[in-house]
Amino acid sequence: xxxxxxxxxxxxxxxxxxxxxxASNRASVERHLATCTACQDELALLRDxxxxxxxxxxxxxxxxxxxxxxxxxxxxxxxxxxxxxAAAIAAIAIGGASITLLRHGERIQQTAQAPIAVxxxxxxxxxxxxxxxxxxxQPPASPREAAAPAAVPVVKSAPAPSGExxxxxxxxxxxxxxxxxSDLLGELESLDAVPSADVESTESFLAGRHRGRHD
Amino acid sequence: xxxxxxxxxxxxDLDLIARWKAGEQRAASLLVERHANAVARFVASIxxxxxxxxxxxxxxxxxxxxxxxxxxxxxxxxWLFTIARRLLLDRRRAAKRRGEQVxxxxxxxxxxxxxxxxxxxxxxxxxxxxxxxxxxxxxREVFVLRVSxxxxxxxxxxxxxxxxxxxxxxxxxxMRTIKELLDD
Numbered sequence: 001x002x003x004x005x006x007x008x009x010x011x012x013x014x015x016x017x018x019x020x021x022x023a024s025n026r027a028s029v030e031r032h033l034a035t036c037t038a039c040q041d042e043l044a045l046l047r048d049x050x051x052x053x054x055x056x057x058x059x060x061x062x063x064x065x066x067x068x069x070x071x072x073x074x075x076x077x078x079x080x081x082x083x084x085x086a087a088a089i090a091a092i093a094i095g096g097a098s099i100t101l102l103r104h105g106e107r108i109q110q111t112a113q114a115p116i117a118v119x120x121x122x123x124x125x126x127x128x129x130x131x132x133x134x135x136x137x138q139p140p141a142s143p144r145e146a147a148a149p150a151a152v153p154v155v156k157s158a159p160a161p162s163g164e165x166x167x168x169x170x171x172x173x174x175x176x177x178x179x180x181x182s183d184l185l186g187e188l189e190s191l192d193a194v195p196s197a198d199v200e201s202t203e204s205f206l207a208g209r210h211r212g213r214h215d
Numbered sequence: 216x217x218x219x220x221x222x223x224x225x226x227x228d229l230d231l232i233a234r235w236k237a238g239e240q241r242a243a244s245l246l247v248e249r250h251a252n253a254v255a256r257f258v259a260s261i262x263x264x265x266x267x268x269x270x271x272x273x274x275x276x277x278x279x280x281x282x283x284x285x286x287x288x289x290x291x292x293x294w295l296f297t298i299a300r301r302l303l304l305d306r307r308r309a310a311k312r313r314g315e316q317v318x319x320x321x322x323x324x325x326x327x328x329x330x331x332x333x334x335x336x337x338x339x340x341x342x343x344x345x346x347x348x349x350x351x352x353x354x355r356e357v358f359v360l361r362v363s364x365x366x367x368x369x370x371x372x373x374x375x376x377x378x379x380x381x382x383x384x385x386x387x388x389x390m391r392t393i394k395e396l397l398d399d
């Protein structure tokens with residue numbers, strides 16, 4: 001069986017077979033078929049193959065239709081559940097941040113209560129000029145002072161949290177007792193709409209249906 | 216390439232879906248009656264054996280359960296074929312995990328087909344079926360959708376998860392293979 005060199009037209013033969021061509025293309029195909037024996041043969045082969053493929057196993061269409069449940073809109077329920085999940089995620093995120101900041105604040109308090117060794121050069125108590133004393137960390141006034149080693153090691157403290165950070169740390173999840181925390185975690189785990197990271201297997205979805213069908 | 220005319224029953228499918236959502240269960244039955252045999256042909260041609268009806272039923276149950284997500288961007292039949300194909304692949308994977316033989320043997324497929332549809336005495340039919348069974352799984356899928364269902368390459372690409380160009384190549388390779396086998 002030879003192939004027609006007009007590949008574009010051959011490509012339309014299955015559409016012609018299924019009557020899916022518009023009038024213009026159908027006319028083109030029919031004009032070509034009138035003179036091309038290769039395409040006539042191919043169309044006949046396609047007809048036979050379609051006939052063969054249409055010998056499908058018979059199925060009980062009524063039984064299939066009977067298995068279709070009544071429509072039950074699920075969009076609203078899904079949307080509400082989605083908000084619950086979002087709220088849960090936000091609560092966890094804020095809780096985690098609060099704990100971190102609270103610990104951060106405790107470190108600051110400990111640092112503040114500990115005696116701080118002030119790095120200073122020995123200056124006389126009282127200025128002869130009556131001017132206020134220089135702060136301890138002022139740049140050295142002369143190269144000789146700069147070269148001199150510090151008398152006392154510097155103790156660095158953590159940077160102070162901003163007001164916003166402190167506000168976040170106050171009155172959040174960290175205020176909960178262990179029991180309350182446990183209850184909250186249990187409640188979060190009980191949410192049934194957290195999407196699985198894995199693609200759901202249709203096997204598991206349908207297993208229940210088959211069981212019900214065969215029972 | 217000239218355009219192919221759009222199928223005429225798409226609007227009816229969408230109307231029936233709307234009627235089912237409005238509570239008319241008969242609309243669901245009409246949709247099943249319209250598409251079930253095509254889905255059965257498709258799953259049988261790509262390897263379903265004694266579980267054709269089960270796969271078809273599962274396909275419709277799953278499709279109706281998620282019709283809210285069907286936007287009508289592809290035809291309903293294309294969407295059903297996509298679901299059916301996915302279900303069949305899942306079944307094959309599950310069977311493979313259980314250590315079952317999942318590759319459909321050519322002779323088995325032909326025998327199963329014959330037993331379900333009565334004895335096919337016609338020698339031409341046997342040769343055609345034999346040629347179809349010689350195609351690679353992808354070629355057979357594409358060829359069945361094109362020849363048996365009359366799908367466009369775009370619809371085939373949607374169904375089997377490939378490109379239009381690749382679908383076209385698979386179809387023509389399949390046709391060449393069939394011709395060569397029949398000429399032998």
